[in-house]
Amino acid sequence: MSSTWSDTTRTVGGEEEQQQPPHQQQQHQQQEEAAAAAAAVVLPSSRSPVALITAGSAGVGAATARLLARRGYRVVINFSRNTERARKVVGELQQLSRLPAHEIQNEHGNAFLAIRADLGRRDEIGRLVRETVVQMGRLDVLFSNGGWTKFRDMTSIDDNTIEEDWDMSFNINVKSHLWLMQAAKKHLDESEGVFITTASAAGMTPSGSSLAYSVTKAAQIHLVKNLAVMAAPRIRVNSVSPGLLLTEWSDRFSEQAKDAWRQKTKLKRFPTVEDVAEQVLTFAKSRSMTGVNIPIDAGFIN
Numbered sequence: 142m143s144s145t146w147s148d149t150t151r152t153v154g155g156e157e158e159q160q161q162p163p164h165q166q167q168q169h170q171q172q173e174e175a176a177a178a179a180a181a182v183v184l185p186s187s188r189s190p191v192a193l194i195t196a197g198s199a200g201v202g203a204a205t206a207r208l209l210a211r212r213g214y215r216v217v218i219n220f221s222r223n224t225e226r227a228r229k230v231v232g233e234l235q236q237l238s239r240l241p242a243h244e245i246q247n248e249h250g251n252a253f254l255a256i257r258a259d260l261g262r263r264d265e266i267g268r269l270v271r272e273t274v275v276q277m278g279r280l281d282v283l284f285s286n287g288g289w290t291k292f293r294d295m296t297s298i299d300d301n302t303i304e305e306d307w308d309m310s311f312n313i314n315v316k317s318h319l320w321l322m323q324a325a326k327k328h329l330d331e332s333e334g335v336f337i338t339t340a341s342a343a344g345m346t347p348s349g350s351s352l353a354y355s356v357t358k359a360a361q362i363h364l365v366k367n368l369a370v371m372a373a374p375r376i377r378v379n380s381v382s383p384g385l386l387l388t389e390w391s392d393r394f395s396e397q398a399k400d401a402w403r404q405k406t407k408l409k410r411f412p413t414v415e416d417v418a419e420q421v422l423t424f425a426k427s428r429s430m431t432g433v434n435i436p437i438d439a440g441f442i443n
Protein backbone atom coordinates (compact mmCIF):
# COMPACT_ATOMS: atom_id res chain seq x y z
CA MET A 142 0.00 0.00 0.00
CA SER A 143 1.33 3.45 -0.82
CA SER A 144 1.73 6.28 1.63
CA THR A 145 4.09 9.25 1.93
CA TRP A 146 5.24 11.83 4.46
CA SER A 147 6.74 15.24 3.84
CA ASP A 148 7.30 18.46 5.78
CA THR A 149 3.98 19.93 4.84
CA THR A 150 1.86 17.03 3.69
CA ARG A 151 1.07 13.61 5.01
CA THR A 152 -0.75 10.96 3.06
CA VAL A 153 -2.66 8.33 4.99
CA GLY A 154 -3.97 5.42 3.01
CA GLY A 155 -1.89 2.47 4.04
CA GLU A 156 -0.05 0.92 6.93
CA GLU A 157 3.43 2.41 6.61
CA GLU A 158 4.55 6.01 6.94
CA GLN A 159 7.97 7.45 6.06
CA GLN A 160 9.64 10.79 6.87
CA GLN A 161 10.80 12.85 3.85
CA PRO A 162 13.85 15.08 4.56
CA PRO A 163 13.25 18.68 3.30
CA HIS A 164 16.30 18.76 0.94
CA GLN A 165 14.82 15.88 -1.05
CA GLN A 166 11.55 17.66 -1.74
CA GLN A 167 12.39 18.87 -5.26
CA GLN A 168 13.59 15.46 -6.31
CA HIS A 169 10.52 13.96 -4.66
CA GLN A 170 8.28 16.33 -6.63
CA GLN A 171 9.83 15.21 -9.94
CA GLN A 172 9.35 11.59 -8.92
CA GLU A 173 5.75 12.32 -7.97
CA GLU A 174 5.07 13.86 -11.37
CA ALA A 175 6.62 10.89 -13.17
CA ALA A 176 4.55 8.56 -10.97
CA ALA A 177 1.41 10.54 -11.80
CA ALA A 178 1.97 10.05 -15.51
CA ALA A 179 2.55 6.33 -14.97
CA ALA A 180 -0.44 5.97 -12.64
CA ALA A 181 -2.72 7.68 -15.15
CA VAL A 182 -1.86 4.94 -17.63
CA VAL A 183 -1.76 1.81 -15.51
CA LEU A 184 -4.12 2.34 -12.56
CA PRO A 185 -7.23 0.29 -13.44
CA SER A 186 -9.46 2.58 -11.42
CA SER A 187 -8.24 5.70 -13.20
CA ARG A 188 -11.47 6.02 -15.15
CA SER A 189 -13.39 6.58 -11.89
CA PRO A 190 -13.82 10.27 -11.10
CA VAL A 191 -11.76 11.79 -8.28
CA ALA A 192 -12.96 14.21 -5.60
CA LEU A 193 -10.67 16.19 -3.30
CA ILE A 194 -12.50 17.31 -0.14
CA THR A 195 -10.74 19.82 2.08
CA ALA A 196 -11.48 19.74 5.82
CA GLY A 197 -12.79 16.29 4.95
CA SER A 198 -12.25 14.18 8.07
CA ALA A 199 -15.31 15.39 10.05
CA GLY A 200 -18.67 17.13 9.73
CA VAL A 201 -19.76 18.29 6.27
CA GLY A 202 -16.56 17.12 4.59
CA ALA A 203 -16.72 13.54 5.91
CA ALA A 204 -20.46 13.24 5.12
CA THR A 205 -19.78 14.34 1.56
CA ALA A 206 -16.84 11.95 1.27
CA ARG A 207 -19.14 9.07 2.34
CA LEU A 208 -21.80 10.00 -0.21
CA LEU A 209 -19.31 10.39 -3.06
CA ALA A 210 -17.62 7.08 -2.16
CA ARG A 211 -21.02 5.36 -2.36
CA ARG A 212 -21.57 6.96 -5.77
CA GLY A 213 -18.39 5.58 -7.35
CA TYR A 214 -15.94 8.41 -6.76
CA ARG A 215 -12.37 7.95 -5.60
CA VAL A 216 -11.90 10.42 -2.75
CA VAL A 217 -9.01 12.30 -1.14
CA ILE A 218 -9.86 13.87 2.20
CA ASN A 219 -7.74 16.66 3.67
CA PHE A 220 -7.20 17.35 7.37
CA SER A 221 -4.68 19.27 9.48
CA ARG A 222 -4.35 17.75 12.96
CA ASN A 223 -6.17 14.55 13.80
CA THR A 224 -4.49 11.77 11.83
CA GLU A 225 -6.35 8.96 13.58
CA ARG A 226 -9.75 10.44 12.74
CA ALA A 227 -8.73 10.89 9.09
CA ARG A 228 -7.47 7.32 8.97
CA LYS A 229 -10.82 6.05 10.28
CA VAL A 230 -12.76 7.97 7.65
CA VAL A 231 -10.51 6.52 4.90
CA GLY A 232 -11.28 3.02 6.25
CA GLU A 233 -15.02 3.78 6.16
CA LEU A 234 -14.80 5.03 2.59
CA GLN A 235 -13.10 1.81 1.53
CA GLN A 236 -15.97 -0.15 3.09
CA LEU A 237 -18.69 2.02 1.54
CA SER A 238 -17.23 2.08 -1.95
CA ARG A 239 -18.93 0.16 -4.72
CA LEU A 240 -15.80 0.12 -6.84
CA PRO A 241 -14.39 -3.34 -7.55
CA ALA A 242 -11.91 -4.42 -4.84
CA HIS A 243 -8.94 -4.31 -7.22
CA GLU A 244 -9.70 -0.63 -7.91
CA ILE A 245 -9.99 0.29 -4.21
CA GLN A 246 -6.48 -0.88 -3.51
CA ASN A 247 -3.78 -2.26 -5.79
CA GLU A 248 -0.02 -2.11 -6.25
CA HIS A 249 -0.30 1.31 -7.92
CA GLY A 250 -2.20 3.04 -5.14
CA ASN A 251 -5.42 3.56 -3.19
CA ALA A 252 -8.79 4.91 -4.27
CA PHE A 253 -9.18 6.60 -0.85
CA LEU A 254 -6.53 8.71 0.86
CA ALA A 255 -6.15 11.36 3.51
CA ILE A 256 -3.62 14.16 3.03
CA ARG A 257 -2.53 16.43 5.83
CA ALA A 258 -2.24 20.08 4.78
CA ASP A 259 -2.98 23.32 6.64
CA LEU A 260 -5.46 25.37 4.63
CA GLY A 261 -4.01 28.48 6.27
CA ARG A 262 -0.80 28.03 4.24
CA ARG A 263 -0.71 28.65 0.52
CA ASP A 264 2.34 26.41 -0.02
CA GLU A 265 0.52 23.50 1.63
CA ILE A 266 -2.55 24.08 -0.52
CA GLY A 267 -0.42 23.83 -3.67
CA ARG A 268 1.17 20.64 -2.41
CA LEU A 269 -2.23 19.18 -1.48
CA VAL A 270 -3.54 19.58 -5.03
CA ARG A 271 -0.28 18.38 -6.59
CA GLU A 272 -0.15 15.30 -4.41
CA THR A 273 -3.80 14.48 -5.09
CA VAL A 274 -3.20 14.45 -8.83
CA VAL A 275 0.03 12.50 -8.46
CA GLN A 276 -1.69 9.82 -6.40
CA MET A 277 -4.97 9.68 -8.34
CA GLY A 278 -4.02 10.69 -11.89
CA ARG A 279 -6.88 13.20 -12.28
CA LEU A 280 -9.21 15.62 -10.46
CA ASP A 281 -12.94 16.01 -11.20
CA VAL A 282 -14.48 17.56 -8.08
CA LEU A 283 -12.82 19.95 -5.67
CA PHE A 284 -15.02 20.47 -2.62
CA SER A 285 -13.33 23.41 -0.88
CA ASN A 286 -14.96 23.04 2.51
CA GLY A 287 -12.55 24.61 5.01
CA GLY A 288 -13.67 27.42 7.27
CA TRP A 289 -12.44 29.26 10.37
CA THR A 290 -14.06 31.25 13.16
CA LYS A 291 -13.52 32.48 16.68
CA PHE A 292 -16.80 32.71 18.54
CA ARG A 293 -17.57 36.30 19.61
CA ASP A 294 -20.46 38.21 21.19
CA MET A 295 -22.58 39.20 18.19
CA THR A 296 -24.15 42.10 20.09
CA SER A 297 -20.80 43.85 20.71
CA ILE A 298 -18.74 45.85 18.17
CA ASP A 299 -15.78 45.87 20.56
CA ASP A 300 -15.75 42.08 20.82
CA ASN A 301 -15.70 41.89 17.01
CA THR A 302 -12.77 44.19 16.30
CA ILE A 303 -9.89 41.83 17.11
CA GLU A 304 -7.50 42.12 14.18
CA GLU A 305 -6.21 38.53 14.37
CA ASP A 306 -9.78 37.25 13.97
CA TRP A 307 -10.20 39.23 10.75
CA ASP A 308 -6.84 38.10 9.36
CA MET A 309 -7.49 34.42 10.10
CA SER A 310 -11.08 34.59 8.85
CA PHE A 311 -10.03 36.24 5.61
CA ASN A 312 -7.13 33.83 5.16
CA ILE A 313 -9.19 30.66 5.49
CA ASN A 314 -12.71 31.73 4.49
CA VAL A 315 -11.68 33.67 1.39
CA LYS A 316 -8.06 33.28 0.33
CA SER A 317 -7.73 29.51 0.84
CA HIS A 318 -10.56 28.91 -1.65
CA LEU A 319 -8.91 31.15 -4.22
CA TRP A 320 -5.52 29.44 -3.77
CA LEU A 321 -7.19 26.05 -4.15
CA MET A 322 -8.98 27.09 -7.32
CA GLN A 323 -5.77 28.45 -8.80
CA ALA A 324 -3.81 25.31 -7.95
CA ALA A 325 -6.52 23.02 -9.33
CA LYS A 326 -7.57 24.98 -12.42
CA LYS A 327 -5.54 23.14 -15.04
CA HIS A 328 -6.67 19.75 -13.69
CA LEU A 329 -10.35 20.78 -13.54
CA ASP A 330 -10.01 22.24 -17.04
CA GLU A 331 -8.83 18.83 -18.25
CA SER A 332 -11.72 16.96 -16.63
CA GLU A 333 -14.33 19.71 -17.21
CA GLY A 334 -14.74 19.48 -13.48
CA VAL A 335 -16.42 21.42 -10.72
CA PHE A 336 -15.25 23.60 -7.83
CA ILE A 337 -17.69 23.78 -4.90
CA THR A 338 -17.20 25.68 -1.66
CA THR A 339 -18.94 25.65 1.71
CA ALA A 340 -19.98 29.20 2.58
CA SER A 341 -22.65 29.81 5.24
CA ALA A 342 -26.10 31.21 5.90
CA ALA A 343 -24.13 33.69 8.04
CA GLY A 344 -22.72 35.04 4.76
CA MET A 345 -26.23 35.73 3.49
CA THR A 346 -27.78 37.45 6.51
CA PRO A 347 -26.22 39.00 9.66
CA SER A 348 -25.81 35.97 11.98
CA GLY A 349 -23.29 33.29 12.93
CA SER A 350 -20.37 33.08 15.31
CA SER A 351 -18.63 36.43 14.70
CA LEU A 352 -18.74 39.53 12.55
CA ALA A 353 -15.47 38.52 10.85
CA TYR A 354 -16.95 35.10 10.03
CA SER A 355 -20.22 36.52 8.68
CA VAL A 356 -18.47 39.14 6.52
CA THR A 357 -15.80 36.80 5.13
CA LYS A 358 -18.43 34.15 4.31
CA ALA A 359 -20.28 36.87 2.35
CA ALA A 360 -17.00 37.61 0.55
CA GLN A 361 -16.62 33.90 -0.18
CA ILE A 362 -20.03 33.81 -1.88
CA HIS A 363 -19.02 36.77 -4.03
CA LEU A 364 -15.68 35.10 -4.80
CA VAL A 365 -17.59 32.08 -6.12
CA LYS A 366 -19.66 34.25 -8.48
CA ASN A 367 -16.50 35.86 -9.86
CA LEU A 368 -14.65 32.56 -10.20
CA ALA A 369 -17.61 31.12 -12.11
CA VAL A 370 -17.05 33.83 -14.73
CA MET A 371 -13.27 33.35 -14.83
CA ALA A 372 -13.31 29.54 -14.92
CA ALA A 373 -16.03 29.17 -17.57
CA PRO A 374 -16.72 27.48 -19.88
CA ARG A 375 -14.91 24.31 -18.79
CA ILE A 376 -15.22 24.54 -14.98
CA ARG A 377 -18.38 25.07 -12.94
CA VAL A 378 -18.09 26.99 -9.63
CA ASN A 379 -20.82 26.93 -6.96
CA SER A 380 -21.33 27.19 -3.21
CA VAL A 381 -23.53 25.71 -0.51
CA SER A 382 -24.53 27.86 2.47
CA PRO A 383 -25.55 25.73 5.43
CA GLY A 384 -27.45 26.99 8.41
CA LEU A 385 -26.61 25.64 11.86
CA LEU A 386 -25.34 22.05 11.60
CA LEU A 387 -24.86 19.86 14.65
CA THR A 388 -21.14 19.20 14.11
CA GLU A 389 -18.16 19.73 16.42
CA TRP A 390 -18.01 23.24 15.03
CA SER A 391 -21.38 24.22 16.48
CA ASP A 392 -20.69 22.53 19.85
CA ARG A 393 -19.31 25.95 20.74
CA PHE A 394 -22.84 27.46 20.66
CA SER A 395 -24.86 27.08 23.87
CA GLU A 396 -27.91 24.79 23.80
CA GLN A 397 -30.03 27.90 24.27
CA ALA A 398 -28.46 29.65 21.26
CA LYS A 399 -28.92 26.55 19.10
CA ASP A 400 -32.55 26.21 20.10
CA ALA A 401 -33.19 29.90 19.40
CA TRP A 402 -31.70 29.41 15.92
CA ARG A 403 -33.94 26.38 15.25
CA GLN A 404 -37.04 28.25 16.40
CA LYS A 405 -36.32 30.94 13.78
CA THR A 406 -36.39 28.42 10.91
CA LYS A 407 -39.61 27.79 9.05
CA LEU A 408 -39.14 24.03 9.27
CA LYS A 409 -38.27 24.07 13.00
CA ARG A 410 -35.28 21.83 12.44
CA PHE A 411 -31.51 21.87 11.98
CA PRO A 412 -30.28 21.05 8.49
CA THR A 413 -28.01 18.00 8.44
CA VAL A 414 -24.56 17.34 7.01
CA GLU A 415 -26.21 14.74 4.75
CA ASP A 416 -28.51 17.46 3.33
CA VAL A 417 -25.42 19.49 2.45
CA ALA A 418 -23.66 16.46 0.94
CA GLU A 419 -26.66 15.80 -1.34
CA GLN A 420 -26.42 19.35 -2.67
CA VAL A 421 -22.69 18.96 -3.29
CA LEU A 422 -23.41 15.78 -5.27
CA THR A 423 -26.06 17.64 -7.30
CA PHE A 424 -23.50 20.34 -8.12
CA ALA A 425 -20.95 17.67 -9.03
CA LYS A 426 -23.36 15.97 -11.44
CA SER A 427 -25.17 18.94 -13.00
CA ARG A 428 -23.61 20.20 -16.23
CA SER A 429 -25.79 23.33 -16.23
CA MET A 430 -25.28 25.07 -12.87
CA THR A 431 -22.56 27.64 -12.21
CA GLY A 432 -22.22 30.81 -10.16
CA VAL A 433 -24.94 29.52 -7.83
CA ASN A 434 -25.12 29.71 -4.02
CA ILE A 435 -27.69 27.39 -2.43
CA PRO A 436 -28.76 27.88 1.22
CA ILE A 437 -29.38 24.64 3.12
CA ASP A 438 -30.90 26.28 6.16
CA ALA A 439 -34.37 24.85 6.91
CA GLY A 440 -35.81 28.24 5.95
CA PHE A 441 -33.73 30.40 8.31
CA ILE A 442 -32.95 33.18 5.83
CA ASN A 443 -35.95 33.54 3.55
Ligand SMILES: NC(=O)c1ccc[n+]([C@@H]2O[C@H](COP(=O)([O-])OP(=O)(O)OC[C@H]3O[C@@H](n4cnc5c(N)ncnc54)[C@H](OP(=O)(O)O)[C@@H]3O)[C@@H](O)[C@H]2O)c1
Pocket residue numbers: 195196197198199200201202219220221222223224258259260261286287288289339340341342382383384385386387388389390391
Ligand atom coordinates in the same frame (compact mmCIF):
# COMPACT_ATOMS: atom_id res chain seq x y z
N1 LIG B 1 -21.26 23.55 11.54
C1 LIG B 1 -22.00 24.58 11.19
O1 LIG B 1 -22.97 24.95 11.88
C2 LIG B 1 -21.71 25.32 9.91
C3 LIG B 1 -22.68 26.20 9.41
C4 LIG B 1 -22.42 26.87 8.23
C5 LIG B 1 -21.25 26.67 7.55
N2 LIG B 1 -20.32 25.81 8.05
C6 LIG B 1 -19.09 25.64 7.28
O2 LIG B 1 -18.94 24.26 6.97
C7 LIG B 1 -17.57 23.95 6.80
C8 LIG B 1 -17.24 22.69 7.56
O3 LIG B 1 -17.68 22.84 8.91
P1 LIG B 1 -17.98 21.58 9.85
O4 LIG B 1 -19.05 21.99 10.78
O5 LIG B 1 -18.17 20.36 9.01
O6 LIG B 1 -16.59 21.48 10.66
P2 LIG B 1 -16.07 20.36 11.66
O7 LIG B 1 -17.08 19.29 11.87
O8 LIG B 1 -15.56 21.10 12.84
O9 LIG B 1 -14.83 19.72 10.83
C9 LIG B 1 -13.69 20.43 10.64
C10 LIG B 1 -12.76 19.73 9.63
O10 LIG B 1 -11.78 20.68 9.22
C11 LIG B 1 -10.47 20.15 9.41
N3 LIG B 1 -9.61 21.30 9.63
C12 LIG B 1 -9.65 22.21 10.64
N4 LIG B 1 -8.72 23.16 10.46
C13 LIG B 1 -8.08 22.86 9.30
C14 LIG B 1 -7.01 23.45 8.57
N5 LIG B 1 -6.41 24.58 8.99
N6 LIG B 1 -6.58 22.84 7.43
C15 LIG B 1 -7.18 21.70 6.99
N7 LIG B 1 -8.19 21.10 7.63
C16 LIG B 1 -8.64 21.67 8.78
C17 LIG B 1 -10.66 19.19 10.57
O11 LIG B 1 -9.62 18.22 10.64
P3 LIG B 1 -8.42 18.32 11.74
O12 LIG B 1 -9.09 18.58 13.07
O13 LIG B 1 -7.67 17.05 11.65
O14 LIG B 1 -7.60 19.48 11.27
C18 LIG B 1 -12.00 18.55 10.18
O15 LIG B 1 -11.79 17.61 9.14
C19 LIG B 1 -16.80 25.21 7.22
O16 LIG B 1 -16.43 25.95 6.08
C20 LIG B 1 -17.83 26.01 8.03
O17 LIG B 1 -17.58 27.39 7.95
C21 LIG B 1 -20.52 25.13 9.20
